[in-house]
Amino acid sequence: MADRARSDNAKARRGWRRWGVLVLAAVALVVFVGAQPGPPDASYARRSSTKPVEGSAGELSDYGVPSVDEMTALVDEQPVVRLPGSIAVWDEEKVRDAIGDAGYRILVVPPGLDAAERDRVHEVENADITVYGTQVIGEIYEVVGEGLETWRDQFARGDVTGLLTFLIRKQRGLPEETVDSDFAWRDPTESELAEVVDDLRDTGVHVAEGATLSRVPEDAARDAFPDRDLLVVALPMQPRDEPLVQYGPALTEAFPDTPIVVMYGSWIEYYGPHRDEFAEVAATSFYAQFGQLLSRTDYPQDNVLNVYLNRVSDLRFSGVFGRPRPPEPFDPMPTALLALPLVFLLCVAAFVTMSLRPIFGGGVRPRSSSARLAGLTALSIEVSGLSGRDTDPALVRAITTLREVGKAAENTKLSDSYIQSLLDDVERDLASVAAALGRPDYAPDVYLRSRIA
Numbered sequence: 210m211a212d213r214a215r216s217d218n219a220k221a222r223r224g225w226r227r228w229g230v231l232v233l234a235a236v237a238l239v240v241f242v243g244a245q246p247g248p249p250d251a252s253y254a255r256r257s258s259t260k261p262v263e264g265s266a267g268e269l270s271d272y273g274v275p276s277v278d279e280m281t282a283l284v285d286e287q288p289v290v291r292l293p294g295s296i297a298v299w300d301e302e303k304v305r306d307a308i309g310d311a312g313y314r315i316l317v318v319p320p321g322l323d324a325a326e327r328d329r330v331h332e333v334e335n336a337d338i339t340v341y342g343t344q345v346i347g348e349i350y351e352v353v354g355e356g357l358e359t360w361r362d363q364f365a366r367g368d369v370t371g372l373l374t375f376l377i378r379k380q381r382g383l384p385e386e387t388v389d390s391d392f393a394w395r396d397p398t399e400s401e402l403a404e405v406v407d408d409l410r411d412t413g414v415h416v417a418e419g420a421t422l423s424r425v426p427e428d429a430a431r432d433a434f435p436d437r438d439l440l441v442v443a444l445p446m447q448p449r450d451e452p453l454v455q456y457g458p459a460l461t462e463a464f465p466d467t468p469i470v471v472m473y474g475s476w477i478e479y480y481g482p483h484r485d486e487f488a489e490v491a492a493t494s495f496y497a498q499f500g501q502l503l504s505r506t507d508y509p510q511d512n513v514l515n516v517y518l519n520r521v522s523d524l525r526f527s528g529v530f531g532r533p534r535p536p537e538p539f540d541p542m543p544t545a546l547l548a549l550p551l552v553f554l555l556c557v558a559a560f561v562t563m564s565l566r567p568i569f570g571g572g573v574r575p576r577s578s579s580a581r582l583a584g585l586t587a588l589s590i591e592v593s594g595l596s597g598r599d600t601d602p603a604l605v606r607a608i609t610t611l612r613e614v615g616k617a618a619e620n621t622k623l624s625d626s627y628i629q630s631l632l633d634d635v636e637r638d639l640a641s642v643a644a645a646l647g648r649p650d651y652a653p654d655v656y657l658r659s660r661i662a
Contacts, residue, residue: 227560234556241549268506270294270321277332284314284335294319297340298449299370303388307377313337315373320344321507338376344504345372352376353501357489358390360496363504365476366392366449395452397459405456406463409440419445422472422510429518433525434468437482439518443510446474475503475513479521487524495520578628582618584657585635586611592642592651603645607638 272294274280283290295317318330320342330339338347343363345352352372354360362368371388378386397405408415416422422443430439440460447453453473457480460469468481477495479488495517496503503513589608614631636653643651650656 230556230559234553234560237549237553237556241553266508267512268321268508269323270319270507272319272321274318274322274326274329277329280316280330280333281335284316284333288313289315289317290336291317292319295340295342296320296367296446297343297345297369298367299373300368300391303370304373304377307374307381309381311377311381313377313380315340318342319507320505322505337380338373340369340373341505342507343367343369343372344501345369345376347376347380350376350379354496354504357492357496358392360492360500361476362390362392363500364446364496365453365473366447367474368392368449393452394455397454397456401454402456402459402463405442405460409442409460409464413438413440415442417442417444420472420510421445422514424511426511426515426518429515429522433518433521437467440464440467440469441514442469442471444471444473470514470517472510472514475508475510477514477517487521491517491521491524578614578618578625578632581629581632581657582611582614585632585639585653588639588651588653588656589635592639592646592648595646595648595651603638603641607635607642610635610638 272292274292275283280290280292296319297317314336315338316330316333316336317340322330322341327341330341333339338345340346352375354363354372359371362371368390371390374388375385378384405415414422414425420443422441425439425441433439442456442460444454456471457469457478460471461467461480464481466482469479471478471480477492479491499516585607589604589611593604593608610631614628614635617628617631639651639653643649643653
């Protein structure tokens with residue numbers, strides 16, 4: 210009776226475990242599904258009923274263009290037409306070699322044209338390539354600058370050699386060919402440096418003749434560089450055939466630990482603290498986003514500098530430079546979410562295994578003689594109704610031995626090993642009965658395990 214009670218308790222515990230893992234699987238599934246991000250909760254403002262007025266930001270030039278007929282006649286007369294106010298230049302030999310015998314005609318117009326002027330330029334049909342400011346457009350393609358060297362040539366010197374040769378080879382169906390830039394720096398002379406340093410010491414700003422900077426945006430400068438006042442050198446777009454004066458290294462010696470911006474037209478060079486940390490990132494992101502706009506417009510340097518400083522502020526506040534990023538506490542949820550599908554699968558596998566164990570005999574064999582006696586007795590009763598003439602002797606021997614074991618179990622003087630040996634004989638006889646019946650599920654080993662399970 211004690212063995213039967215223990216067996217029932219074990220069976221109850223296994224039942225609780227089986228249903229427990231199923232509940233755990235359900236919980237894991239619910240948590241995993243509930244943690245998945247839903248559709249973004251976005252709201253949109255109504256579209257403004259007022260459109261920005263063209264030219265209100267100072268992007269238009271004072272130059273215009275003649276009529277369509279006049280421009281068409283000019284393009285007919287000569288292969289390259291430069292209208293007043295145009296700024297694009299190039300290496301004529303490299304462009305001529307790229308054109309070859311194609312006979313392309315190029316129309317160069319000033320930046321900052323209004324919509325009506327751009328429409329007139331677009332209607333000049335005999336121009337194979339049109340350059341708006343430094344924006345290069347062909348019959349089908351438009352070339353966009355890519356990389357700091359290309360942008361520096363484009364915005365510091367108005368040099369579109371690389372863009373033009375790329376477009377020409379593309380239109381002619383020729384393979385791409387890299388055109389090396391002939392850009393070069395030179396150190397400032399003593400007089401050049403002295404003039405700039407004096408202005409920076411007096412006002413913090415040096416504006417060369419031809420530059421369009423009227424004032425430094427103080428709020429943007431303070432946000433970008435809150436620790437020191439920003440010094441600004443504004444120069445006009447430089448000639449293509451001369452090296453650019455590199456003021457930065459000399460100015461950093463004259464003004465150590467001070468942020469310095471040098472503008473060459475719409476091209477910006479930064480020198481000073483944290484240069485290696487953010488200057489290249491700021492320039493790349495700035496010109497990648499606004500380069501195409503700057504190439505065809507005539508924004509004053511005030512606007513260009515203001516937007517650039519805002520980009521620097523974004524980088525500083527994001528922790529790229531100038532301020533340590535706050536420590537982020539460890540969040541176990543992402544790791545837990547990754548483990549939940551595995552937990553679900555393991556729980557389902559455990560539930561299925563525990564559910565199928567009684568069917569396939571996955572239980573543990575009873576070891577005590579009383580438990581074996583009870584199990585084998587139940588087995589003999591079940592197979593007795595199925596036995597035929599071929600199995601009767603073995604079944605009779607098994608039943609007879611079971612009766613002897615029952616009597617022997619009441620005799621406390623008999624050893625347990627003797628009783629176990631008798632039960633072994635019973636198992637052999639019942640195994641032969643199961644084999645004769647063709648019922649492996651009635652084999653004693655399988656039957657006893659499934660009964661316990």
